[in-house]
Amino acid sequence: MIKSQITLKQLEAFAFVVDTGTFRAAATALGTTQPNISARISALESALDTTLLIRDAGSVRLTSKGKRLLEKARQVLWAGEALIEEAGQQVLIEERLRLGVTELVACTWLQEFLRLLKGAYPKLRVQLEVDLSSVIEARLMEGQLDLAFQNDPFKSSAFASEALGAESYCWVANPNLIAEIGRSPRAGDLFQHTILTHSKDTQAGHALHAFAESQGLGRHQIVHSSALSACVPMVLEGLGIALLPKTLVRCEIASGNLLEIAFDWLPDPLSFYARYAPSRAPLFVAKAAKLASRAMNPAKDEVYDK
Incomplete structure (x- = not known):
């Protein structure tokens, strides 16, 4: 049997150092200190009697043995989480979900998502980042986020992308x-x-400029906001x-404070996705992605199996 010299915290530290690229970043992600991470890695290497990581200036890289053992370490971590899930003891999952969302998500259905997540994982802590979709994707690629709710297009196809739904645009003005x-x-x-609208570097921003140019209209009237x-x-x-x-303006339209304008051009709807790296993400991340679909589409009669 496996003796107590090897712990889940050691395996977790090993995986996070690889995923985030540095001991410091791993410590931040796990809510601990860099010396603690170093101690866990050293203890794991001592117990396994092998070198897993080579410390270079400002970064780390896996040894050949480390590469082979990393996948085994992840399997142990997933198995431990699966055991908890099967026992119906999600309350034992006291991890941190590093979540990145766009502003539109934060202003609309994020609160409902957090409510559903709290019901499914009572002690899961959420570390939230709100930014442009492009910035969120960069953070995901760096291993600094576990889960992202963002809109396409994407620069990388290396992540699982679960479609959540789409948000249509409208033209509005006050009475x-x-x-x-x-x-x-x-x-x-x-x-x-x-014309008040999205940031210039967004899909809608590019589309609006292209429309104005095609109609011979002055683009100096367009005021972008991040x-x-x-x-x-x-x-x-x-x-x-x-x-x-x-x-974003549904309530203002319903109250009559803003009126919708009937204009025959609109940019394509914003398609939102839950994106994560299944090769390294904890199992609860995939469950959280399904909860996001329920939060964005509350009218759908979806069944979530805890």
């Missing part, structure tokens, strides 16, 4: 501005006013017309 331009303005009339939520009070104040995901 005073609508009285001036009407509910069905022409493109030229629309672009006489400030914070979509900041556009809402601006359009409420009549500082411009907004092209935004409809879910």
Whole structure:
């Protein structure tokens, strides 16, 4: 039988150092100190009587033996988690989920996701990052995130990508501005006013610029914002017309504080995905991705097997 010289914490430290690239990053991800990580790795190497990692300046790399043992270490960690899941004792999972989401997710269905996650894993801690989809993907590729809720397109296809749903866009303005331009303005009339929308480097930002160019319209009227939520009070104040995901302004439209504009061009809907690395992620990450689908689509009668 395996003796107590080898622990799950040692195997976890080994996997995280490889995934994050440094002892310091692994310590941050695991909520501990760099000396603790070093001690766990040293104890594991001593117990196995082999060198797993070679410490270079500022980074680490696997030895040939380390490469072979890494997959075995992951299998032990997954088996331990599967044992807990099978016993129905998810309360014993006291891990940290490093989650990256876009602002739109944070402003809409993130709270419902966190509620569902709390019900499934009561002691799971969430470390949240909110940023542009491109930044989130970079963090995922660096091993600094376990799970990302982001919209396509993606630079890397090396991750599991579970489709969550799509968010459509709409044109909106406050009633005073609508009285001036009407509910069905022409493109030229629309672009006489400030257009508040996504960051320029987003899919919708590129599409809006391409549309304006194709119609011979001035693009200087387009005001981009990396914070979509900041556009809402601006359009409420009549500082411009907004092209935004409809879910972000649904309440304002329902209350009549904003009116939807009937215009025959819209960018493609934002398609959202839950993305993670199944080759290294804990099992609860895949379960969390399924919960995200329920949170984004509450009307769907989905069954989640804990």
